[in-house]
Amino acid sequence: MATKTTAAPSMPKTEPRMRLSWDKESALKLEGLDHAILGQAVTVTLTGTVRGYAMDDYGNSFEIKVKTVKIAGGAAGADADDDAPSMAEQVKAMGRRTKKGG
Numbered sequence: 001m002a003t004k005t006t007a008a009p010s011m012p013k014t015e016p017r018m019r020l021s022w023d024k025e026s027a028l029k030l031e032g033l034d035h036a037i038l039g040q041a042v043t044v045t046l047t048g049t050v051r052g053y054a055m056d057d058y059g060n061s062f063e064i065k066v067k068t069v070k071i072a073g074g075a076a077g078a079d080a081d082d083d084a085p086s087m088a089e090q091v092k093a094m095g096r097r098t099k100k101g102g
Contacts, residue, residue: 014059018044020066032071033088040084043072 022028035042047068054061085093 029068034086035071035073040074045070
């Protein structure tokens, strides 16, 4: 009786990205949010403790318990609209709209 072997499915292609989340009560220190403009390149410096990392045939990951996030101004040659409002300005505007009832 012949047996058929099945190859394991390959992992989907992913582009490198970072997502950082925290609750309001967190002691995370955030600096330079006014430099965060949608579509503009920035330099982000994370300070914290390495919790884990993996380098496998199917992909790599890095986990850090973050204490401080520093955002520096946009990089030269970034694909951005220089007149775009920063994330800080956008969030403040959202707060004003919400308090006024929409």
